[in-house]
Amino acid sequence: MRTGVIGLGAMGAGMARNLAGAGLLACVWNRSAEKAKALAAELEVTVAPDPASLARHCDVIVTCVSRDVDVLEVIDALLPELEQGKVVMDCSTIAVETARAADERVRATGAVFLDTPVSGGREGAEAGQLVFMAGGDAAMVERLDPVFRAMGKQVTHMGPVGAGQATKAVNQIMAAGINQAVTEALAFGQASGLDMDKVVEVVGGGAAANWFLQKRGGSMVRGSFEPGFKLALHQKDLSICKQMLADLGVALPIVEMTLKHYQRLIQEGHGDEDISALYRAKRELFERGNLKAL
Amino acid sequence: MRTGVIGLGAMGAGMARNLAGAGLLACVWNRSAEKAKALAAELEVTVAPDPASLARHCDVIVTCVSRDVDVLEVIDALLPELEQGKVVMDCSTIAVETARAADERVRATGAVFLDTPVSGGREGAEAGQLVFMAGGDAAMVERLDPVFRAMGKQVTHMGPVGAGQATKAVNQIMAAGINQAVTEALAFGQASGLDMDKVVEVVGGGAAANWFLQKRGGSMVRGSFEPGFKLALHQKDLSICKQMLADLGVALPIVEMTLKHYQRLIQEGHGDEDISALYRAKRELFERGNLKAL
Numbered sequence: 001m002r003t004g005v006i007g008l009g010a011m012g013a014g015m016a017r018n019l020a021g022a023g024l025l026a027c028v029w030n031r032s033a034e035k036a037k038a039l040a041a042e043l044e045v046t047v048a049p050d051p052a053s054l055a056r057h058c059d060v061i062v063t064c065v066s067r068d069v070d071v072l073e074v075i076d077a078l079l080p081e082l083e084q085g086k087v088v089m090d091c092s093t094i095a096v097e098t099a100r101a102a103d104e105r106v107r108a109t110g111a112v113f114l115d116t117p118v119s120g121g122r123e124g125a126e127a128g129q130l131v132f133m134a135g136g137d138a139a140m141v142e143r144l145d146p147v148f149r150a151m152g153k154q155v156t157h158m159g160p161v162g163a164g165q166a167t168k169a170v171n172q173i174m175a176a177g178i179n180q181a182v183t184e185a186l187a188f189g190q191a192s193g194l195d196m197d198k199v200v201e202v203v204g205g206g207a208a209a210n211w212f213l214q215k216r217g218g219s220m221v222r223g224s225f226e227p228g229f230k231l232a233l234h235q236k237d238l239s240i241c242k243q244m245l246a247d248l249g250v251a252l253p254i255v256e257m258t259l260k261h262y263q264r265l266i267q268e269g270h271g272d273e274d275i276s277a278l279y280r281a282k283r284e285l286f287e288r289g290n291l292k293a294l
Numbered sequence: 295m296r297t298g299v300i301g302l303g304a305m306g307a308g309m310a311r312n313l314a315g316a317g318l319l320a321c322v323w324n325r326s327a328e329k330a331k332a333l334a335a336e337l338e339v340t341v342a343p344d345p346a347s348l349a350r351h352c353d354v355i356v357t358c359v360s361r362d363v364d365v366l367e368v369i370d371a372l373l374p375e376l377e378q379g380k381v382v383m384d385c386s387t388i389a390v391e392t393a394r395a396a397d398e399r400v401r402a403t404g405a406v407f408l409d410t411p412v413s414g415g416r417e418g419a420e421a422g423q424l425v426f427m428a429g430g431d432a433a434m435v436e437r438l439d440p441v442f443r444a445m446g447k448q449v450t451h452m453g454p455v456g457a458g459q460a461t462k463a464v465n466q467i468m469a470a471g472i473n474q475a476v477t478e479a480l481a482f483g484q485a486s487g488l489d490m491d492k493v494v495e496v497v498g499g500g501a502a503a504n505w506f507l508q509k510r511g512g513s514m515v516r517g518s519f520e521p522g523f524k525l526a527l528h529q530k531d532l533s534i535c536k537q538m539l540a541d542l543g544v545a546l547p548i549v550e551m552t553l554k555h556y557q558r559l560i561q562e563g564h565g566d567e568d569i570s571a572l573y574r575a576k577r578e579l580f581e582r583g584n585l586k587a588l
């Protein structure tokens with residue numbers, strides 16, 4: 001399976017490296033050409049001059065870009081060279097509806113589209129430890145097992161096209177709420193003068209135990225917000241969730257609240273910090289002694 | 295160490311049983327006498343006619359009641375028989391200020407007061423697997439190690455009197471936010487038509503992993519809300535947090551929002567269900583197609 005990767009950001013670069021390590025990578029393409037050239041030289045693969053050329057030389061096309069509009073633009077650029085026997089797996093985080101639109105266009109060429117968003121972040125991409133949530137043809141997901149295994153530790157087939165993105169949205173909404181929970185509770189603990197290392201340990205041993213507390217609790221109470229998962233990217237994902245919810249006629253309190261808090265933090269220049277920078281806003285409540293600021 | 299237990303509810307009864315099993319229980323008292331009689335007969339210990347008599351016959355007095363006002367009432371009833379060498383350890387969940395008031399009254403008699411709230415719930419109390427967050431004299435916490443070990447798996451000394459309650463408040467605020475996170479995200483997943491067993495598994499394997507999702511995710515999506523931790527009790531604890539925060543001049547968004555949601559669920563008759571019954575309110579948003587209801 002000759003595989004090509006389109007989009008060589010923090011995620012895509014790690015995934016391309018692991019595909020190359022498994023002997024599956026044939027070709028890469030990136031909007032800014034320098035990144036593609038450097039990585040292609042390192043991995044001894046070809047840089048495609050454009051997405052269509054990459055599609056011509058590959059059976060599996062992995063796309064990993066940022067926004068819904070970018071995904072559709074890349075898909076459109078691929079279409080002239082797609083045909084039966086080729087598959088596009090999109091690892092971007094986009095709306096369910098966008099994934100369905102991409103599927104329709106790809107399917108018209110005889111090729112197959114899968115939505116395969118991931119969790120695990122940059123570390124997961126680099127270590128080949130991503131978790132894939134796959135939507136689309138189940139047999140194709142199985143056929144691509146060597147590709148998934150090169151990049152991740154787990155792939156779960158969630159249902160038809162869009163089911164992968166819906167599952168990713170569940171994950172991002174839950175992550176937002178857990179961020180609210182952990183930052184708010186620890187800010188109270190710190191304002192109360194508690195030994196926060198002990199608090200993180202004791203609370204992490206009971207019914208409030210969670211991955212985020214364990215991984216980010218200690219650093220946030222020391223005022224360190226190295227990503228991790230960039231706040232501005234979580235904001236983008238939650239905006240997609242908000243749009244999907246609006247299509248259902250629904251607004252959700254955790255999603256709305258977190259978008260509002262993140263927006264303020266981004267305006268204050270914290271968009272490139274880890275999402276745990278929400279702790280800044282919670283701490284401020286105690287410093288100012290009122291809720292109005294948040 | 296002759297130990298007495300005051301307050302034989304879901305928590306206190308389990309704790310008394312485990313103290314009896316360790317050969318430490320001498321005496322019990324409960325506001326409604328029948329409960330005390332039944333448990334005393336089972337455990338072959340004495341029922342004290344009143345809290346003062348219990349204090350007279352015991353070195354360690356464990357209190358485990360519901361509200362701040364009940365704790366102070368019990369403390370006042372103990373005072374005539376307290377003296378140097380005796381210790382009162384209060385396992386109730388109350389405000390930091392109330393714990394400090396109790397400490398002042400007990401200290402005036404020469405006895406020692408510790409605030410030792412627990413996490414682990416009814417199951418933890420029955421299994422002797424509670425986690426204690428202790429505030430007060432560190433040497434006394436160490437001296438009481440056999441008593442703690444009879445009832446729990448862990449005791450952490452958090453600082454002076456009140457530090458145990460402050461830590462418990464951190465725990466309860468975090469639990470509220472995690473409940474918001476998990477119920478909101480899973481309600482979206484269910485409304486999207488996903489296979490929820492797969493969602494719980496996949497999301498539970500990544501950065502949104504948490505104890506509550508693992509233990510209550512499967513049951514809530516099937517509409518089962520057996521406690522667990524009763525929603526009305528969490529509401530009581532969060533009301534205490536709200537009061538402590540008001541004393542600091544602060545209102546916290548997760549605390550405020552959860553109190554509002556729980557209040558509505560209690561009015562609708564769900565106070566005796568598990569806190570995961572918050573899922574009912576989130577599901578309703580999708581059924582009604584708007585946020586106004588929550």
